[in-house]
Amino acid sequence: MLVLLDHPVPTSVELLLSGTPVLRRPALGSRPGALRGRALARDRPDVLLTRSMPTAAETAAWGAATGDRPLLVVLLDRTAGPDGARGSATRAHRPNGRRLPGTGTAGPRLRVTACPSAGAAEPPADLYARALATAERRFLAERMGPVLAGHLGTARPEAASVVLVGAGVVNLLTGLRLLRDGHRVSFYDSGPDPRSDAPWTSFGCSRGGGDARMFTLTEADGYFASPGGGPPPFAQPVKDHGWGLADLARLGPAEVSWTEDNARVPSWLARSFTEDVLRYNLASDRLWRELRHDAPELFHGVGLRKGILRIYSDQDVLEAHVARQRSLTERHFEILPADRISARHPALAAAHRAGAFVGGFEVDGFTVQVHRFLGAVADAAERAGAVFHWGRPVDGLTPGEGGAPDGISCRDGETVRADHYVLSPGAYGEALLRGTASAGLIHGMVGVWLTLPDAGRRLRNSLKITRSGHTAADANVTVTEGPDGRPFLTVGSGYGWTGADPDNLDPTQLDALYAAVDDTASSFFPDAFDAARRSGLLERSRRHCVRPWTASSLPVFETVRTAGGGLLLITGGHNTGGFAQAPVTAEAVAAALHGESHPMHFDYHPNRLRMFYGQKNARLPE
Structure with a gap:
């Protein structure tokens, strides 16, 4: 432009x-x-x-x-x-x-x-x-x-067969939405059934990470500038307070290009992109409320807890976040000093005495135990007629006449065809996305998880913790329950960039990321942390997941015409907001398959940043 x-x-x-x-x-x-x-x-x-x-x-x-x-x-x-x-x-x-x-x-x-x-x-x-x-x-x-x-003009409004690749939370809710429209839905996922007790390392991001997800109006925020100025430190090792978790020797031109794209987004465009993302959070808020009303069975037994407490280590950051929250909703937000928060939430009393936070405020939102939620959605989809193919990796798109996609190629040699396709492979889809405008846009970002006991049930709300300047600067603490009803606190945090390969993990940097989250957990819940360490829970509960990130901080929504006259849709790259934006992403997919336009088709177009800079690879899809 x-x-x-x-x-x-x-x-x-x-x-x-x-x-x-x-x-x-x-x-x-x-x-x-x-x-x-x-x-x-x-x-x-x-x-x-x-x-x-x-x-x-x-x-x-x-x-x-x-x-x-x-x-x-x-x-x-x-x-x-x-x-x-x-x-x-x-x-x-x-x-x-x-x-x-x-x-x-x-x-x-x-x-x-x-x-x-x-x-x-x-x-x-x-x-x-x-x-x-x-x-x-x-x-x-x-x-x-x-x-x-x-592209949308080729879609037929009547019910059709739809293959969804990837069965994380975004595609599961998308499939459930399409089933309501009468489509015939089938899923292909490389991992095991999320309702199984398979090892956590065999799953993708939704089921492989901690059993917790959070919705607030500020999820999926833009990541453009570090607190000290300049772009986020993607290539700086975690142990040196950076975000680089990859083996740096294995990074190449693709990673250099990706980080350069992030660094050169001007401030006004970064703000515009962030405003677009937050606008979809507002739309998702309404859709989540409708889903809880229309399908309450999805939220039974999944640890639903309403209301989020946000706490901060820095007063200026606290006040800035209050101002931003007020810009998104008409609700009044009262800044709560640390002593009032400690009195209301005894689990934070030790952190208050240690001066770990200066105050906070309460916002609308909710948390669920996402592993249970995935099972509830999969159950509902099966009851509605969905067919699941677990443990069936998809390696690529099958080209048809003129090179347009004409099916998906499974690793076992089978080619699967349908009227439409929806691809949401998380951070693991580079081979699948080859030849599309989305190829190369999505890199991996590791987050790590641990669990603490909360024997006295002293934390009333799930938390967002912001520790300015800390390696684990942003942490979610979700109030959860074990199978026997015992209360726990599931802590998730960390930014660990892997580059284009989500399996490019440097063990030393991963340990440094775990250590940073340990520090947050021990600083805010010292007694629970010590109890978890003594019992072995801390070590047993450690896990990580790889989130799909884009350099622009904009998620991806690509629309491609297939050789058979249908649509191939690509959704993903939601940074830290896949769960939060899952309902509105499902709406955008449903609209496309009905031949209708949706603002997300434009705002999340994969070529948006390339077109702004006039890059030659910003080709228009045919």
């Missing part, structure tokens, strides 16, 4: 533009007409960011140089669109209704989006950040809209 900025901007905005593909021509806006028209024709930008509407002659010159491509204008500091309508509505505009040179019979397609200032108190950098985000989203929609419409 190339933006032409035609007017002077304050220094704060100049800093904002760093790393952004913007052509700055500050003299053009004060001299609109032939000069700006020549610049538009010469530079052929995708977007004009301006304070004054282009004239018919300028638009003609721009349109003649760019052919049939839509001409996008973001108009700043206006309270009305080009036709006088107030607000930031988007309008199509054809000057004077005349045919313009080089544009065909329809004339140039001018799309104007007004981006009014929020008022004199709004910092200029905030206004331009909104304007650039508007331009990027509009550019994406204009480029991808016709392609996605063409």
Whole structure:
């Protein structure tokens, strides 16, 4: 995406533009007409960011140089669109209704989006950040809209056969949603049945990690800058307070490219991406509530516990998180000092005395024991007619006429065909995704788990702990129960990047990650930690899972047309939010198979970041 900025901007905005593909021509806006028209024709930008509407002659010159491509204008500091309508509505505009040179019979397609200032108190950098985000989203929609419409137009609204590859929590809830629509659903998963007692190392992320998952409105947050400034320390070893858990000698060009993609996302685009993700958390909140109402059997016996307590080691971070939470919901959040939290939750009394946290606040949300939840969803899917093929690895896509996918290839040599396919392989799908736009986008990020006893049932709510500057900076503590009803605390935390290979684990760095989570557990629950160590529970409960991460911090939703006229959909890369966004992902899949558009099809398009930078490998799907 190339933006032409035609007017002077304050220094704060100049800093904002760093790393952004913007052509700055500050003299053009004060001299609109032939000069700006020549610049538009010469530079052929995708977007004009301006304070004054282009004239018919300028638009003609721009349109003649760019052919049939839509001409996008973001108009700043206006309270009305080009036709006088107030607000930031988007309008199509054809000057004077005349045919313009080089544009065909329809004339140039001018799309104007007004981006009014929020008022004199709004910092200029905030206004331009909104304007650039508007331009990027509009550019994406204009480029991808016709392609996605063409793909969705091939879907038949009637019930069809659907093969889902991967049976983690995202695809299981997706399959259950498709069964409600009348589709014939079958699953293929390389691991054993999650309802079995197979070793935890034989499962994927959903069943292989700790028996706990959490939903709040801020799951799947963006990961772009470390507290000290700069990008996250992916290649810095965990033992040196970094996120690098891989054997660094085995990293190659794919990992270098991935980390560079993350590092160069400008601050305004990072914020825009994060806002998109959090918006889907809001949608998932509604869908989770509906699911609990419509299918209560899924939540019986799975350790459902409502309400989350967030606690912090740093007052400034606490206040910033309260402000963000308030931006997402109308609910009032009271900052609770550490002494009040300790009185309400005696399990945290020792941590309070040691000064481990300064305060916190309570938010809406819930936790479940995800292993039990997977079993409940699988049971419900089987009752509705789903067929499961456990222990059946899928190695790739079978190409059909013109190279379009025409089935999935199982490792045992069988080719499986259906009307539609939904792939959600977690961090383990690189071979399966080969040839798609999603290939290479998803890397592995290890999180580790341990369990402590809570004999006195002294923790009322599951927790989110934020320890600023700590190796295990963010930890979830979930109140759980064993098979006999005994209470436990399941602690999960850590960032351990593996690169493209989820099995590239350096044992030394993995031990360092375990040690960091041990420190969190012992700092906040010293008595329970000592009891777990003495009884052997601590060692027995240690496990890790590999989460699917993307450099952009945007999940992936890819739509591909199959050789048979159906759809192949790829979902994943949810970072730390696969469970949280599972219901809304299921809705987006169901919409696609019904031939309907869903905002996620655009927002999570795998080429979004590539298209922004104009990379050559940002090909449009056929």
